[in-house]
Structure formats: C-alpha cells, structure tokens
Amino acid sequence: MSRRFTCSDAPERAAGLREAEAAVRRGELVVLPTDTVYGVGADAFSTEAVGGLLEAKGRGRNMPSPVLVGSPGDLDGLVEDLPEQARQLVDAFWPGGLTVVARHKPSLEWDLGETHGTVAVRMPAHPVALDLLGATGPLAVSSANLTGHPSPQDCDAAQAMLGDAVAVYLDAGPTPAAVPSSIVDVTGTAPILLRAGAVSAEQLRKVVPGLQER
Numbered sequence: 001m002s003r004r005f006t007c008s009d010a011p012e013r014a015a016g017l018r019e020a021e022a023a024v025r026r027g028e029l030v031v032l033p034t035d036t037v038y039g040v041g042a043d044a045f046s047t048e049a050v051g052g053l054l055e056a057k058g059r060g061r062n063m064p065s066p067v068l069v070g071s072p073g074d075l076d077g078l079v080e081d082l083p084e085q086a087r088q089l090v091d092a093f094w095p096g097g098l099t100v101v102a103r104h105k106p107s108l109e110w111d112l113g114e115t116h117g118t119v120a121v122r123m124p125a126h127p128v129a130l131d132l133l134g135a136t137g138p139l140a141v142s143s144a145n146l147t148g149h150p151s152p153q154d155c156d157a158a159q160a161m162l163g164d165a166v167a168v169y170l171d172a173g174p175t176p177a178a179v180p181s182s183i184v185d186v187t188g189t190a191p192i193l194l195r196a197g198a199v200s201a202e203q204l205r206k207v208v209p210g211l212q213e214r
Contacts, residue, residue: 001164002159002164002169003016007171007173008172013170016168017132020032020168021132021135023168024043027049028049028166028167029041029052032126032141032170033126033171033173033175035177036151036175036180036197037151037152037178038153038158038175039141039143039144040053040144040166041068042141044065044137044139047110049140053065053140057147059147063113064120065142066120066121067120067140067141068121068123068124068138069121069122072094072123075121077138079105079121080102085186085191085208085210086102086186088207089191089208093199093204097180097182098122098181098182098199099121099122100184100185100186101120101194102121102186102187103117112140143180144166146162151180153174153175154173154175155169181197181199182196182199182200190210193214
C-alpha cells in the first residue's frame with residue numbers, strides 16, 4: 001500500500017521525507033517533485049531498485065535512468081575527468097533545468113541500464129527534492145509516468161499511472177513548468193545539446209560559445 005504525504009504541511013513534510021528515505025533504503029520507489037516535472041526515484045546503487053523503476057514505467061534498459069544529486073559536489077563522486085566547459089555549465093545552471101551527460105567512474109557499482117559508460121546527472125531546484133537527496137545521496141530518477149504517456153506536473157497524475165508500484169508519494173503541489181530539462185553531452189571535445197528544454201541554447205552558448213546541436 002502506497003503512502004502519500006502533503007509537503008505543504010511542515011510536520012507531514014518531515015514525516016514524508018523520513019518515510020521516503022526509509023523506502024529508498026529498502027530498495028523501494030518514491031515519487032518526488034522537481035522543478036520540471038514529478039519524478040520516480042530509486043537508490044541509484046541498487047540494481048534491483050533501478051530495475052523496479054524501469055519495470056514500473058514500462059521502460060527498457062535501452063533507456064537508462066538519469067541520476068539526480070543534491071549538490072554540485074556529488075557530481076565529482078560520480079563522473080571522471082569532467083571537462084572545464086562542463087564545470088562552467090554546472091556552475092551557471094545548477095540547481096536547475098540542465099542535465100549533463102558525462103563518463104561515470106568505472107569503479108562505480110551500479111546498473112542504470114545500457115549507459116555505455118556514461119551517466120546523465122542533474123541537480124534539481126526544488127526544496128523537497130533537495131532535502132530527500134541530501135538524506136539519501138544520488139537517486140536514479142525518471143519522470144513519474146508510464147512510458148509513452150505525458151510527464152506529470154502533479155502528484156495525482158503520477159499516482160494514477162504508477163499506483164502501488166511506488167511506496168511513498170511526496171505531494172508538493174503542481175510543478176512550476178512542464179518543460180523537461182535540457183540535456184548536454186560533455187563526453188566529447190565540444191559540448192553537444194541533445195535536447196532543448198528548460199535552458200535554451202542561447203543561454204547555454206553564453207557560457208560555452210562552442211556548444212553544438214545534434
């Protein structure tokens with residue numbers, strides 16, 4: 001049976017964060033608000049939990065889960081040889097609607113899907129998400145929808161699609177926007193915009209003029 005917590009109420013928010021952290025530790029799924037859309041999260045370092053996330057969404061391993069972090073410093077523990085241009089992008093747009101695709105450290109014991117040695121990482125600009133990430137560490141998080149359905153902007157929509165596959169729902173009201181994050185690949189010699197979203201190409205080029213578009 002899923003539990004849902006209203007985060008606009010301070011005591012309930014605190015209880016919800018405790019329950020969500022405990023659920024993550026047990027390898028269960030949680031739904032959390034972000035500054036883009038609601039996400040469904042799992043322990044990034046639990047193969048079983050990430051597998052459960054992909055299964056709940058009806059998503060194949062060929063569509064690996066991104067990872068959310070609670071601070072820019074967490075990025076250094078996940079990726080190897082982050083280019084200077086990537087660091088400039090993170091400094092300019094985190095927390096916020098920018099996802100960077102970088103090469104993850106080979107020593108990491110995780111299985112996010114068929115990543116080919118890379119990981120997509122973002123730091124969201126939402127206080128509830130950041131509080132949860134601060135307690136759990138990095139989470140594998142994908143939009144809280146069934147694959148092929150619209151990404152949810154509120155907890156009702158997420159729960160209608162994912163139901164009891166999720167242990168804890170953190171309801172913080174509607175998200176500010178339905179626009180997904182922009183995705184920039186920083187694994188090559190020049191950053192490449194893979195998906196335009198919350199941060200425009202024009203904004204990105206003010207920081208890295210050599211940005212390319214796929």
